[in-house]
């Protein structure tokens with residue numbers, strides 16, 4: 001698929017702000033700093049559409065990006081960011097929970113994990129949550145440029161084993177060198193077509 005248009009639409013800070021306009025949504029979740037915002041920028045071919053930073057916890061709201069005037073990429077705040085206080089964390093958990101469970105427009109949740117690291121308990125909790133609620137998801141293993149290309153299948157297999165998932169559930173990508181990006185765009189396209 002070719003992305004010809006990508007624009008920031010709005011940010012939700014609470015449940016009331018969540019968008020429900022009938023257009024399909026693809027959500028990006030994962031630990032702070034795993035590369036959610038960078039991946040959105042890479043997919044749409046714009047360097048600074050979603051704000052990125054090496055300081056974790058930058059994305060604090062549910063940010064909507066309208067793609068080709070047809071569907072949304074939705075950048076969710078990262079989990080596991082220690083500096084937020086307890087009350088904030090609770091609010092966020094409930095906004096994200098509502099977003100994921102009360103969303104008829106949600107097509108697929110992309111769960112981002114760093115290809116080089118073992119999944120954390122929070123990653124596993126998120127995956128269990130999605131399975132429990134029968135929400136379609138795909139694991140995206142990020143920062144594939146950080147290991148040798150020949151080692152990528154092996155690292156993906158290890159991640160699949162850790163998560164007790166089939167290896168086809170995992171796609172390795174790099175926002176740095178574009179590895180796996182076309183394949184992910186193909187997935188988005190077929191996912192959109194399947195729903196027509």
Ligand SMILES: Nc1nc2c(ncn2[C@@H]2O[C@H](COP(=O)(O)OP(=O)(O)OP(=O)(O)O)[C@@H](O)[C@H]2O)c(=O)[nH]1
Pocket residue numbers: 030031032033034035036037038039051052053054055056057058059060077078079142143144145146173174175176177
């Ligand atoms: N080498 C490499 N670095 C990456 C890649 N993707 C992201 N990064 C870097 O990782 C850091 C975090 O990236 P972000 O995209 O801001 O991460 P995020 O998941 O949106 O983080 P929060 O908004 O804090 O939840 C930045 O310094 C990026 O440059 C990648 O594919 N390869």
Ligand SMILES: [Mg+2]
Pocket residue numbers: 036037038051052058059075
């Ligand atoms: Mg971000």
